[in-house]
Amino acid sequence: MKTAPESTTIVRTPLRLAAFRRFVLANLISATGSAMAPLALAYSVIEQGGGAGSLGLVLATNTVPTIVFLLAGGVFADRLSRSRILFLGNLLAAAAQGALAVTVATGHATTASIAACGFVSGTAASFTVPATQGAIAQIVPAEHLQQANALLRLPSNAVKVLGPVAGGLIVAASGAAWALAWDSFTFAAAAVLLLGLRLDAPLTRATGVLVDLRAGWSGFWSRTWLWTYTAAGTVLVAAWLAGFQLLGPLVAAQRYAGARDWGLIQAAFASGLLAGTLVCLRWKPYRLLTVAVAAGGALALPLTAMACGSPLLLVLSSASLAGIGLDIAIVAWTTAFQQHVPQTEQGRMSAFNGIGERLAIPLGYLITALAARSWDTQGVLLACGGLIAAATLLNLCVPDVYRVNRLVRVEQ
Template identity: 60%
Template structure:
């Protein structure tokens, strides 16, 4: 039965968990998360292990990000035209193949910055098609008034695994090397792909226009919503500063100031614990001014960057990571709910793709700037700059009038 039938009472659903297809979607997230939770630690120390530093890690992360930017808009158009479950199936298979290749390279001692970058590139292409298709799944499976709960529930299994995943990943990398963690991540992508294929989600009815015309229509819809483009513009600075600081410089600072992979695994675990706590908050707290909450909550990610930049002890960094995780998950759930409630299903893929491109477009530049700046500035100083950028972008976004107009439905 359809969502409309459930809304009319033909199939009462007090919770999204009563819907079998939604439970399958949750299971796919859980399986994939068991590998993805360890992957960042493994990838960072795979690069470090073959003699790379900030420059090498920046190149690998850039190689992963640029293809995503190039293909995201195409992924958005296809998500509004084709079967979203088939797109998710193929995207997860591609990502799994890329991780498997990295695992083999690392295990055989053949890994180089160039080889890892090629695999990261393939993974980035897969992500470009996965993200827009995944954004529209929950709105197909549950009624609108249950979307916040559904979006929070989708993040529960992944966040729960992430609490211990990075810690386990840190110890696995320390004692056996990164190849095993990367191999496990590849296997979980394959299992998740099969589960997602079973959702059998058809695409929207094609408009009859070409791909370029569909992109133009999506761009017009994006520009007409000030709450959407202003949040995306702020996200251009926030996401770039966060990833350049946390994902690129974080492991290097942990390797220098603390005990390397094990310490960074603890930081990742603390951040994941915060994400899980933020999910619980979203299950019980349903604010009306959802857009304002989304904007303000996302600013918490500046805290661990500031803690690392100030050279604080590991307990302070762990506490800051927990608070950042809480705020970020509240923002993510709120944003997904806003998009799904405020945007029509046949536009959701394209508009979410424009948002994703906007938020990611500065990431390669940020990675490269940090790699260059690291030759002249200390990592601690760069981290403080990244933290300040996040704060300023958040304050600017909070001044947009439409941020106060968008409210939760139901």
């Protein structure tokens, strides 16, 4: 199986690989648009007279295809050139955001048209997400995968701190259409860069799609560490979304100084993500999966702090620690996945794993709706923190978690 030409060369850092530098640049460019897109999308709905119901419909139509088509995306990521999939996926997203920008700019946007563009963007993501994991493993030698994963997240996390601010200024000054147009341009630019990777298809044998899907499920289920991590991650992400993203602003309004303090909490979390990336550039733990599972448990900290009515400084510190833990968990998990899942299966394994994360979105909101009938906001927050801690501890009880460790390069 052919990979990027430089992958056979011994290097000290993945940044010496031209293909990886191209991938990082494409990721950075795309991230600048993606950071502004949620705010621009919300205000495009507001500008055409929509309310919470319309925005909910738009967000749902963006999320649904990532669940429905993700398995297909995983199969194709193992059958076709991943660089071509990334090119076509980004090009499709560019077209969808471009069409949305035009309709918003001309005043012809409706909830239905905005939702349709969101559906197309979500469909594109369902094919690009599984291809991304395998593409990195094709480009970068195994011993440099953690550094590569951290370097990829470094610009993305930096943009998360500044992007929403820039997006807010653009929307306030010029309207949502300009921010959406920029998002479209960044997708198109990333598509051109990714096409230049020219990665070959991982699979050479010709088999049916359903055969590949069944084989993928067998491979997923046979790896206990993979499906238990996915199951625990689904609970963890659902509890985090319900506690931090949904209830966090309400608690900030009730017990702190409202929007101002909530903005500080979000900034602390984003800063923690960036700090976690920097840690991963230096620290290379041997027990990759153990670190990934344990570090993810830090998400319980800010939920517990807010539930207990802790002082703002303690909440900010816990949010920062949660960001550090989450980014370490993501980098360690991604590296373990890339090193322990064969190239020919990474697309499908990534898709099965990704479905759990996406199912967590409606699951988190359902948890909140049911719990809110019996408990107050602080009680629900404490329960969400408890779920995160319980999922983490249960996952640490799985013996296979301690067997998925860093593959140390053997010097010849």
